[in-house]
Amino acid sequence: MNKQDNIIEIHNLKKSYDKGKIQALNGMDLEIKKGEFISIMGPSGSGKSTLLNMIGALDRADEGYIKVAGIDLMKAKDLNKFRSQEIGFVFQMHNLIPNLSVVENVEIPMYETNLTSKEMGKRALELLELMNFSNLSDILKQNPTKLSGGERQRVAIARALVNHPSIILADEPTGALDSKTGDTILKLLKDLHQKENVTIVLVTHEPYVANMAERIFKVLDGKIVEEKKES
């Protein structure tokens, strides 16, 4: 497979904080192919979340090369448009907006598209139907505060997918869930990966979760130190 198949290409990427005192990424190299499900493991402070922020264009690297979905993120000017079109985030703490209903939360990323309110509502509903809710009609108009942790994370996944992104970046998506609910969410992510052919980059510190991916990268001191391929 040649480089053109890579959806993420990172070479010698460096990022420091606190005027260089903290070296979060220290010459990171990583290549991920389109449609892959990979996981990134490492202890706290190893640089895995910083790497996710760089891929998702939430922050800019100090030096190196990073190209995601064909966009050179070191040179790109409109990172908002890139995030809107190419990236879907799933956070550990779902980060849903408490005063908006379930449907309205899923509609949020679509405000940067040209869709009408009606089209947005329809698309949000389609995504929520993919999330295997047993009681979807009951919760549609409810605020997320009334949902269980697992239900909230499903809504967050629907929100991440609603703009048909090329890549889903999931930062400890099961970290705040009990093991049974966590399993359900991981299964959902795996199913969506297969059905939607979306690239998933999952950050975790739990080996059990990491093993769900096709490839596992171990990060330490801002570098990839090990790559493991699941059979």
Added chain:
Amino acid sequence: MSFTGLILKNPFRNRTRAALAIVGIAIGIATIVVLGMVTGGLQTATTSTLKSGAAEITVTPVGSGGFGSGGGTLNESLATDLLNINGVANTAGILSVNANVTGASSTGAEGFSVLGIDSDKLILEGIDSVNGTIYTNGSSNQLILGQTAAKNLNKTVGSTITIFGSNFTVTGIYQTGNFMTDGGAFMSLDTLQNLTSNEGKVSDIAVKAADNANVTTVSQSIQNAYPNQLTATTAADQASRINQSLGFINEASTAISLLAIVIGGIGIINVMIMSVFERTREIGVLKAVGWRSSRILTMILGESIILTLTAAVVGIVVGVAGVYALLPLIGSGFQPVLSAGILLRALGIAFLVGVIGGLYPAYRASRLPPTEALRYE
């Protein structure tokens, strides 16, 4: 939900805080509306005194400040004497007294003003027609009532009214547009003089200048002819004095508007900054899903404007309702004026407060780095 719908929904997520912010700004807006309506009403009353055909000059005793005093303090014969002054076309002696009306409703009786004037001189007081008939000179039991007085006293043409122990028949109802005049009654000068033991006396003299005469010159001529006895004041002077007083009210209104902008602006900055702080992580999420900084700025600024415009609507409703609720208690027949200008001013100030108060929090929110915002606890 549309983006506009989101902006309309967001300000009320913390209802207590939104309500307090709205009340704070609404008080300022209500004050502006009340002052505007009162000033507008007074201005209308002032301009309505300058009707065509009405006397342009009021002659009063020296020391009365240019406004007619109650009771008879001038000799009635002076009204005839003034006709000899160059430029004077017509004069009318007027006796003005305050009366309590037997059988009046609870409101409107106090300060009820009764004026005595010959019926053929009523035009000098701005009365050119009545609903009914005008009293006859020398009649002892007829009068005409101002529209406001008639309403307050619940009287119509043909009703009987008791003043100073005598019964009078209301022969007509008049309307001049001046709330003070319309709140009183007119009767024959002789009758009022006899009734109040003011025979041959008047309170002031209304003077109509000739068509080709300069009113100020005529006024000065009267003043010069009776330097230690009479004060001549033109209607324009009176209006100017009232307008000067109204000017103070207008200045007070402007000062209150500015105060409302400053206090309301600070209040809104506080409310919106609190809101942005609380929603820092949410703003981080909005940036993560691709929202442009300008959209976040528009959202926060829009929320601020929605809060202040809601406050404006509340303030306008409270202000207008308050004025009309208090009006019967005043009972003077004063008619406040609610003009489009007042409403626009109130809404404009509210909009300005919304923009000023929301701009900094909105800018701050739009500039939040997404990674920091997402880490915010």
